[in-house]
Amino acid sequence: MIKLGCNAMLRAAEKLPHPAKEDPGNWIEVSELVRRIRDWLLDIVDFQLFRGFASKAPAYMHALKILCQRSGLPIGFLGVGRGFVGEANGLGVALSAPEMDQRIAEVKEGVDLAAFMGAPLIRLFAGAIPPESPDRDALWQTVVASFQQVCEYAATRGVLVGLHNHAPVVAPSGDDVLRLLHDVDRENFTFILDTGWWPGAPGTAPLGPRSSDDFYAHMEQTAPHASYVRAKIYKIDSGREEWLDYERIIDILRAVDFNGNMSIVFEGQGNRCSDYEAIWLAAAHLRQLLAS
Numbered sequence: 001m002i003k004l005g006c007n008a009m010l011r012a013a014e015k016l017p018h019p020a021k022e023d024p025g026n027w028i029e030v031s032e033l034v035r036r037i038r039d040w041l042l043d044i045v046d047f048q049l050f051r052g053f054a055s056k057a058p059a060y061m062h063a064l065k066i067l068c069q070r071s072g073l074p075i076g077f078l079g080v081g082r083g084f085v086g087e088a089n090g091l092g093v094a095l096s097a098p099e100m101d102q103r104i105a106e107v108k109e110g111v112d113l114a115a116f117m118g119a120p121l122i123r124l125f126a127g128a129i130p131p132e133s134p135d136r137d138a139l140w141q142t143v144v145a146s147f148q149q150v151c152e153y154a155a156t157r158g159v160l161v162g163l164h165n166h167a168p169v170v171a172p173s174g175d176d177v178l179r180l181l182h183d184v185d186r187e188n189f190t191f192i193l194d195t196g197w198w199p200g201a202p203g204t205a206p207l208g209p210r211s212s213d214d215f216y217a218h219m220e221q222t223a224p225h226a227s228y229v230r231a232k233i234y235k236i237d238s239g240r241e242e243w244l245d246y247e248r249i250i251d252i253l254r255a256v257d258f259n260g261n262m263s264i265v266f267e268g269q270g271n272r273c274s275d276y277e278a279i280w281l282a283a284a285h286l287r288q289l290l291a292s
Contacts, residue, residue, distance in 0.1 A: 101145065170204075
């Protein structure tokens with residue numbers, strides 16, 4: 001049975017200037033969101049480190065863990081890291097050695113926190129490297145080796161590493177995901193399917209609904225490997241997500257006997273209701289489809 005949850009990440013205000021998006025003050029504190037997710041009778045919660053976190057102190061993280069436990073909400077994953085390739089003018093570029101060391105350290109910190117919080121999984125971005133990028137083959141090998149390194153560290157802590165089809169650089173295709181899963185080849189390396197981040201999907205530039213539905217083929221291609229689904233929600237004030245066809249997506253998941261977690265990820269675009277009301281509508285919409 002697919003379990004329905006929610007990502008505990010929500011901006012305090014829409015249409016923030018891009019540099020301000022990472023300001024901790026622009027995110028609703030995660031404890032408030034955990035309580036909302038409990039009130040919505042959802043099954044699981046996941047987090048993006050450290051958006052909406054009031055502190056990184058162990059006492060704060062412990063209190064958040066206890067709140068989740070008392071709310072009956074297992075922690076599905078912690079989102080960490082920024083990927084292992086840089087970007088310049090739309091092309092993939094190598095990271096400097098200090099930058100790569102910093103990114104590896106960020107992931108290891110996330111792994112340690114996942115083990116502390118009782119989360120079985122961390123989520124890492126897996127952007128594609130455009131063919132025009134200089135030294136593309138060398139970049140690919142660096143990305144593979146970096147994923148292998150963090151997988152091996154995570155294995156010592158009993159944590160899985162989830163490959164997430166999302167930028168940096170550009171959205172990966174189904175072929176990119178399958179190749180990376182194959183090349184990294186670690187037992188604790190798995191796949192987190194994002195419904196809105198494929199080439200041609202609504203979440204990629206330019207943001208908005210699409211006239212073509214070709215991007216669903218990437219979901220069909222990769223769904224057999226998915227252990228978690230990030231269900232993007234954009235336009236839901238009608239009571240039905242308008243930019244993505246969740247009837248079709250759930251059929252894709254059922255066709256491969258998916259039995260994992262599906263987490264609502266709200267990235268609202270012009271809804272005529274509050275963000276909280278929109279997430280409630282999304283939960284009702286997906287519950288109805290999952291029950292049919």
